[in-house]
């Protein structure tokens with residue numbers, strides 16, 4: 001049998017200092033300390049445009065430290081995204097090739113794309129090598145504008161803390177939400193999906209990311225212009241359709257925070273097996289001014305016209321039958337109602 005030549009991994013776009021090949025002559029086995037173990041690939045998916053360019057600057061400073069901290073045990077594979085959705089393809093390829101972990105470096109948008117890369121045609125993506133015993137974990141170095149998902153774990157936007165989590169290598173199973181609509185396509189989210197005013201605000205906020213967290217305030221103000229609360233119909237856990245009058249926003253939380261730190265679904269827990277759905281009804285613009293502090297603290301559930309439900313699935317329709325009610329997932333514009341949101345418990349292993 002000839003010596004196996006290590007494959008060139010298609011997702012390794014750039015490796016400033018390629019690691020010396022460390023495969024044993026008979027294949028991919030490396031002696032580490034006293035035991036045999038496979039040298040593992042960590043694929044870092046970096047959005048150079050994240051946080052208005054701050055992500056790439058921080059990443060460049062971080063890379064030498066990352067190599068010194070992890071380079072002995074892992075192949076550090078750096079992959080810069082070339083545009084929207086590229087992170088999805090990089091992730092799928094890395095999982096097919098058997099990476100130990102795919103780590104999103106950027107904000108919630110990058111994390112969202114990496115999570116979507118864990119799925120393909122309605123199924124979880126798996127290693128091409130059917131004999132492989134390990135699964136690919138999701139990791140996160142939060143370096144975005146909002147980085148809201150990280151807040152549910154009380155993680156700060158501190159890359160060194162994130163690297164320590166990767167060094168520890170502890171994994172936990174997290175739930176993922178799947179969204180379906182009129183087409184057969186599935187879309188996945190890990191943090192919060194939301195409907196109507198907040199989704200419209202997110203749509204506008206994305207145009208002002210250059211202004212940092214201020215983008216959310218400007219987005220909200222712009223969304224208020226011409227906003228009307230809408231009567232919606234919802235179906236919870238496959239039950240009966242129920243009317244939900246004058247909805248201002250309906251938020252489906254797997255994580256707790258959105259919009260740059262607003263604790264909108266305070267009881268959501270990414271490892272809980274349920275979504276928390278929070279519905280704001282009949283809110284006027286001044287309600288937001290009066291109740292904003294409660295929304296940020298997550299103490300708004302006792303406020304009039306706010307309700308909270310624990311669900312595994314929820315379908316939402318616009319009663320008027322129009323297709324103009326905005327939907328976003330993890331801060332990314334997704335389209336318009338109708339949509340179905342369903343939880344997949346313990347869908348992904350995450351480095352925590």
Ligand SMILES: Nc1ncnc2c1ncn2[C@@H]1O[C@H](COP(=O)(O)OP(=O)(O)OP(=O)(O)O)[C@@H](O)[C@H]1O
Nearest residue numbers: 050051082083084106107108109110144145146147
């Ligand atoms: N090379 C690229 N050029 C332009 N846009 C990109 C590129 N790579 C990724 N993107 C897009 O950038 C968007 C935002 O990225 P990301 O979430 O990392 O940063 P952010 O918006 O600053 O942070 P947050 O989402 O936490 O507020 C994503 O929707 C992604 O599709």
